[in-house]
Each structure stands twice: as structure tokens, then as C-alpha cells.
Amino acid sequence: MRTSAFLESTDLCLQAQEAVAQDEPVLLRSPVEIDLLLEFARSTAHGLRQDPPGLECRFLYDRRGCELFEEICGLDEYYLTRTERSILERHSSDIRDITGPVTLIELGSGSSVKTDLLLRAWLDRDGMVPYVPVDVSDSALRSALRSISARHDEARLVGVNSTYEEAFPLFAALSPVMVIFLGSTIGNLDREEFDRFLEDLSDGLAPGDFFLLGVDLVKDSEFIERAYNDGRGVTGDFMKNLFVRMNRELGSGVDLHGVEHEAVWNRRREQVELYARFTGPQTIHVEPLDEVITFEAGDRVLLEISRKFVLPDLERSLERFGLRSKAVYTDENDWFALLLLQKAEPGD
Numbered sequence: 563m564r565t566s567a568f569l570e571s572t573d574l575c576l577q578a579q580e581a582v583a584q585d586e587p588v589l590l591r592s593p594v595e596i597d598l599l600l601e602f603a604r605s606t607a608h609g610l611r612q613d614p615p616g617l618e619c620r621f622l623y624d625r626r627g628c629e630l631f632e633e634i635c636g637l638d639e640y641y642l643t644r645t646e647r648s649i650l651e652r653h654s655s656d657i658r659d660i661t662g663p664v665t666l667i668e669l670g671s672g673s674s675v676k677t678d679l680l681l682r683a684w685l686d687r688d689g690m691v692p693y694v695p696v697d698v699s700d701s702a703l704r705s706a707l708r709s710i711s712a713r714h715d716e717a718r719l720v721g722v723n724s725t726y727e728e729a730f731p732l733f734a735a736l737s738p739v740m741v742i743f744l745g746s747t748i749g750n751l752d753r754e755e756f757d758r759f760l761e762d763l764s765d766g767l768a769p770g771d772f773f774l775l776g777v778d779l780v781k782d783s784e785f786i787e788r789a790y791n792d793g794r795g796v797t798g799d800f801m802k803n804l805f806v807r808m809n810r811e812l813g814s815g816v817d818l819h820g821v822e823h824e825a826v827w828n829r830r831r832e833q834v835e836l837y838a839r840f841t842g843p844q845t846i847h848v849e850p851l852d853e854v855i856t857f858e859a860g861d862r863v864l865l866e867i868s869r870k871f872v873l874p875d876l877e878r879s880l881e882r883f884g885l886r887s888k889a890v891y892t893d894e895n896d897w898f899a900l901l902l903l904q905k906a907e908p909g910d
């Protein structure tokens with residue numbers, strides 16, 4: 563197996579352009595110099611002091627969090643992954659027919675397991691595929707790069723360890739591109755974040771570039787709720803792992819036995835809300851900032867939302883950002899959709 567070269571990037575775009583022409587997989591880091599621990603501490607203290615309190619879901623994905631997420635993807639109740647996979651199995655080569663031989667940039671790529679279907683469609687047609695997975699999780703990226711390079715010698719791989727937004731300048735540098743955002747991860751953004759994300763993403767794309775978006779659709783609420791309340795309690799472990807991380811990295815001292823998982827469907831907002839409920843009082847420390855926040859029995863902290871979408875409404879929203887549907891693929895039950903969008907010409 564080829565080994566990755568790790569670069570500190572001051573000019574991510576130039577480095578990505580060079581790296582995508584190389585045979586060896588490369589891992590680039592965000593050009594933004596940040597102290598990750600301090601960022602986690604600030605976000606946690608700020609989130610816990612909000613009314614109602616909530617934490618940023620990107621911090622769920624430390625090494626253990628990524629492993630637990632992969633386990634969730636294989637659960638019977640969690641229909642999302644296998645349904646999206648079935649759509650990709652049927653339509654990856656149709657997607658390649660429409661886009662032509664563009665560079666693939668994937669946001670929040672995780673294990674990249676489903677993306678393999680797209681990589682194969684590109685390789686079958688073009689004999690090579692430039693693929694740029696972007697993820698905040700260093701461990702998920704390294705392991706995805708290792709397994710893809712072991713399977714596909716002809717893939718040109720450039721991992722980017724950064725947030726979504728830090729990677730947006732890459733779109734112009736690597737255009738023509740298809741930006742990929744799978745797993746209905748866009749549903750983790752609230753309405754305000756969703757608008758800002760799409761505006762910035764669309765600004766980064768050149769007219770004619772593509773955006774492939776996987777979304778979970780509104781359906782029977784009990785069926786949806788079951789996906790987030792699995793019988794083995796893996797989703798609960800995934801949520802609780804954030805407190806394990808806080809205890810380890812921030813010295814939070816959370817009593818883990820006093821944390822319960824709660825996932826409920828909010829009909830008005832058409833979203834699942836995943837909370838940690840405290841069964842007794844909690845005193846949570848954020849040591850790097852010397853802060854202490856207290857909670858009473860019964861208090862809840864929002865850890866993640868998962869919005870569900872109605873296709874015509876979603877297509878109208880995307881159109882507002884100059885992202886026009888070229889094709890919409892769904893499964894036989896209309897549970898999940900994959901939208902292939904194209905950035906419109908200005909004024910079009």
C-alpha cells in the first residue's frame with residue numbers, strides 16, 4: 563500500500579492542484595491555524611450556556627465517534643445508508659454520463675464506503691479518477707485513503723483535513739468538479755446554517771460545476787424515530803461519546819451514568835432532535851477556560867438535529883442559490899433522494 567505524505571498547507575489550493583496530479587495519496591491540512599482543543603472548549607462552554615443548551619455536532623466525530631457512526635450505518639433500523647447506497651448502485655454511471663470526467667470533491671466523506679460506487683463508475687469510463695475527500699476527522703480520512711488506494715491504483719487521492727467551509731476555495735482551483743455531500747448530512751444544519759452553507763458553496767462553484775446531494779425525505783414519523791432509537795443503543799453510545807470526549811479533553815467530569823439518550827420527532831420543524839437528558843444534577847467543567855456550568859435533573863442538551871426534506875420544497879430552496887436539478891433519483895419507497903444539481907450561469 564502506498565503511504566500518505568502529510569503536508570502543512572499555507573496555500574491549500576496550490577497544493578491540492580499539485581497533489582491531484584500525483585500518483586501517491588496526499589493528506590493536506592486546513593490552512594487555518596487553530597488550536598483545536600481551545601476551539602472545542604469555547605464551543606462547548608458557549609453551547610452549554612445557551613437557552614436551550616446545545617452542542618456542535620461536528621465534535622461527535624472523534625476516532626471513537628467515527629467508529630460508532632460506521633456501526634450505526636449498518637443497523638437494521640438505520641435505513642438511510644443502505645437506501646442511499648441502493649440509489650448509488652443503480653445510478654452512479656448515469657451520473658458520470660451527465661457530468662463527464664470531472665474531479666470529485668466530497669464534503670464530510672467519513673469512511674467513503676458509498677462513494678466507492680461513484681469512483682468505480684468514473685474508473686470504468688475514464689480509467690482514472692481524481693478524488694478529494696474532505697473531513698474534520700483525521701482518523702476517518704487516513705483510513706479511507708488507505709482502503710481506497712489499496713483497491714484502486716488509478717485513483718488520484720487528495721485528502722483534506724478541514725471543515726466544509728475551509729475547503730470551499732478548492733472548488734474553483736479544481737474546477738470542473740462535482741461536489742458530493744451524502745448521508746443527508748445537510749440535515750444536521752439548522753435553517754440558518756443551511757442557507758449560509760448553500761450560499762457559500764454555490765459562490766465557490768463555477769457555472770456548469772455539479773453538486774450531488776443525498777437527502778432523507780419526510781415519511782412516517784415512527785419509522786424515522788426508530789432509526790435514531792435503535793434496539794442495541796448504538797446511537798445513544800454515539801451521543802454519549804461526546805461527553806466521554808469532553809471528560810478526556812476538557813476535564814468536564816460529567817457523570818456518564820446520569821446521561822440518557824432521547825431522540826424525538828419535531829413535527830413542526832420536520833426534524834429529529836437528539837438530546838442528552840440528565841437524570842440527576844451535573845456540574846460540567848470546561849478546564850481550558852476555567853468555566854463551570856451546572857444542570858438540574860431533567861435538563862436536556864441538544865446534540866444533533868436531522869432534518870427531513872420534501873423534494874419540491876428542497877428543489878425550490880436550492881434554485882434560490884443557483885443550484886438547478888439536472889436529475890433526481892429516489893429509491894422504490896421514496897425514502898431517500900439523490901439530487902444531481904448544476905450551478906447556473908449568472909443571471910440565468
Ligand SMILES: C[S@@+](CC[C@H](N)C(=O)[O-])C[C@H]1O[C@@H](n2cnc3c(N)ncnc32)[C@H](O)[C@@H]1O
Pocket residue numbers: 619620623631635643669670671672673674676696697698699702724725726727744745746747
Ligand atoms: C453523518 S457523517 C456522514 C459520513 C458519510 N458521508 C456518509 O454518508 O456515511 C458526517 C461526516 O462529516 C464529518 N463532519 C462533520 N462536521 C463537519 C464539518 N463541519 N466539516 C467537515 N467535516 C465534518 C464527520 O467527521 C463525518 O465523517
